[in-house]
Amino acid sequence: MGIIMKDVWKKFEQTELTHSSIHHLLAINSLLKEHGYSRSVDIAHHLNISRSSVSVTVTKLRDKGFVREDKNRFLNLSKKGEELVNSVLSKRCIVEQFFREVLDLSSQEAEIEACKVEHLLSEPTGKKLITFMGYFLSGQPDVVKFRKGLEAFNYVCTSTKECDACELDCFFKHNGR
Amino acid sequence: MGIIMKDVWKKFEQTELTHSSIHHLLAINSLLKEHGYSRSVDIAHHLNISRSSVSVTVTKLRDKGFVREDKNRFLNLSKKGEELVNSVLSKRCIVEQFFREVLDLSSQEAEIEACKVEHLLSEPTGKKLITFMGYFLSGQPDVVKFRKGLEAFNYVCTSTKECDACELDCFFKHNGR
DNA sequence: ATATTTTGTTAAGCATATCTAACAAATGTT
């Protein structure tokens, strides 16, 4: 019953919640932290979309059990919702850190790249990345040497056979630092 | 004139081509390499979707100048299409390699994760990742030590303040290797 | 308590991408 590799490309759409829905949940989370409450309008402002759109999406999130509503229509995350937000934020955090600290992207670039990717990565990937970053930021002597070497490194493609893309017109060939 | 940070989350949808369209182009590329030609049916089989769906998408790709059609309705990539395929494949290659070699994911996991992410990463990110991987795979003594250290490393969360997610119930706290 | 503003919902429209079914055009078979 393994994965049909032909359909790997479809995994992109087969997320439990869409990118948009997840950002509705993240918005609720932010607003709760920031202001102590979260209404539909607030989400609309936070995401810069219309109230009606939020209304529809929040209804779905309520039906799916990610969001609960107050007597006064104030929104809260259910346990399920909180767990999801948590897992996404953890991945965002670590991916952003990776882009900044390891790949040396600017804070803004790192934020944008992380936002696109955060919710798509699996839990195992997130955890492995955390381990890697834990080591990378540990300050151990071997790591310090590695990082100095990385800073000084300038890659020149030597036409390995490991990468199919190289057969075309690969990045490797044009890569300046 | 800069980016409105409020709209960062929308960048996910603001790709030149959708994930689906890109995979149509990748399919054409694969089929050309594998069989020397590419028709609509072949794409339909390759992507495991209906002919009608392919027909619609290919028409759009033709109109947008990514795909050209033979007198015999055989499909080819334009220069524009080839460049796009190229950039995506390069990123796929490097991201997959990163997941396998650095994060130690299985080949299958690496393929799935890379497929979800490949087309979303910017060119600068791709290039930076190539530099990193070039160094990581260089075999230099300092790198060898680093990699041994990484294998032996077991991260334990020390509750830093760097990560917002930690305020909740972060992965860091539950991370076993 | 009446009037105004804010908030939330619903309806209708647009765009994407998928499907099935029906049909046309091209290929292949006998």
Next chain:
DNA sequence: AACATTTGTTAGATATGCTTAACAAAATAT
């Protein structure tokens, strides 16, 4: 040449998510 199959297109359906416009309900102001 006539029939059968394959291929490509079109039409109608579903589902997502966004929009604006109209309306109802709730909160605020006078």
